[in-house]
Amino acid sequence: MSSDSCATSGTANETASSAPEPEIGPTRRSLLWLKSQLLVKTRREAKDLLLKILFAITTLIVILPFFLIVIQLAVTGLSGLTLDLFTTFPGASLTGGIRNAIVGTILLVLVAGGVGIPLSVLGAVYISEYSPPGRIRSTVEFASDVLAGIPSIVFGAFGFAFIVVFLNVGMGLVSGGLTLAFMMMPTVLRTTQEALRQVPVSLREASFALGATKWTTTWRVTIRAAFPGIVTGVLLAIGRVMGETAPLIFTSGNSLTTPTSILGPASWVASLPFTIWAYVSDPRPYLQVKAQSTALALLVMVLAVDVVANYISRKVTRRLV
């Protein structure tokens, strides 16, 4: 503003010019931005703006449940989240902690992973590296896609009828773990297959052109290059089966301690989701709180697995590819 206009326009104007125009505070700047966003000049712009708002609200609704769950669990369950909860076994009238369930879930995931991961990874390697494209490949792909969509309670019923009764394994760690392994297989198979498919043919050819055999190429180049994708798929599958209740209801049994044998009633095993289900179904108020705390613990464990999956895939991807 020129000095000339200052002289003629009195005090009000002088105070206005004493705040220099280019320096706008962050609040004012965002208000200005908002104003520019809301500035409607024509009908078409109004329509555009309305749709934009609609999409924003939709996104908000979609992500809302996640935050609601976290908030709800934190509000109702955080008070019960003490060190004792993790370190002690349930006592009389189910007071005490959930150590049985935490250890049980870890054991079940170990059995499921130990059986399910190698089988499905090797199967995926065979399908995508060895089998010619055609009948076998599409049959396996179709079967595993269907398998991935089967409701978990069906796996539970199958695990009971086939493993517990027909194979006469009985309820416990082995039956529960194997049932979870069945659930993991389609996910791990398909993600591994996808990861192998992403590896460029030219990498395999470079290996062959140096005189490598099929197996050396597959092991040292293809699987290696696909490794981040495979790990991600494996961890996502683990995260998924960690939270499954239905496959375990008829197969794993339940227990107030950790299993002491591989088979038989002493191998019955508790798990976090099963415990949540049992406690929520119980009318005693302190078990309601404990159910929420257990749910929170399970949520944190699943999130941790997902975070690790993300970290590994990003870290290894950067290092290798």
Place this chain on the structure above:
Amino acid sequence: MMTARTHQIEVYDLSTWFGPKAVLKNITCHFSDNAVTAIMGPSGCGKSTFLRTINRLNDMIGNFRMKGKILLEGEDIYGPQANVYELRRKIGMVFQRPNPFPMSIRDNVKYGPRLHGVKDDNELDPIVEKSLKRAALWDEVKDGLDEPAPNLSGGQQQRLCIARALSVDPPVLLMDEPVSSLDPISAQKIENLIVELKKDYTIIMVTHNVQQAFRVSDQAAFLYLGELIEFDKTRRIAEAPADERTEAFITGRIG
């Protein structure tokens, strides 16, 4: 009865098919030792197929068939006694796009020798250094041999791929349009490198770039629709192509 060997790579009456489609038709030629032979031709004329037939990389493709003979040092590479792994050790290959393995620079070069039984690091390290020097990459990477190879620039990656191919000491080197995906400066470097390498290696290079073929090669082959139209000294073809299709190609009328 075979005549005494005159060339490392000799091709007699080679025809190939993918399923019912004939790709190469009755090709006979001898590639000069310690020289660069450029295989030129328009897209789809069978250049890459020809190259990949020489190291049997097409075997992997289900419906590939071939007839005729390719001799490496006098032995039929498709013969019943042929060892495909040993054959591929003797015939190195560099691809159109740089395709380093997702591992360190050092491990990329070690990969080949390890396949063929060299396990000791005391033997492997000199091979790494020698191969990278031969590929004119050593000075740029010697302080970061354990860096991931995919972090290198495109031109460096391609030279690493050349070093990787040289690591198993192949007498013959196949190159499938080795600079077509690179920037001009990297391409120039690799062209110079190819001229340098021909002192010790028999190089067969596919290209659709006529000027590059003329700059780099000693011999040139012109393939058109699967037929070998012309095969002679590059200078002769450049000055006076014998066939009008060759002339049409090198003057840019077909391409």
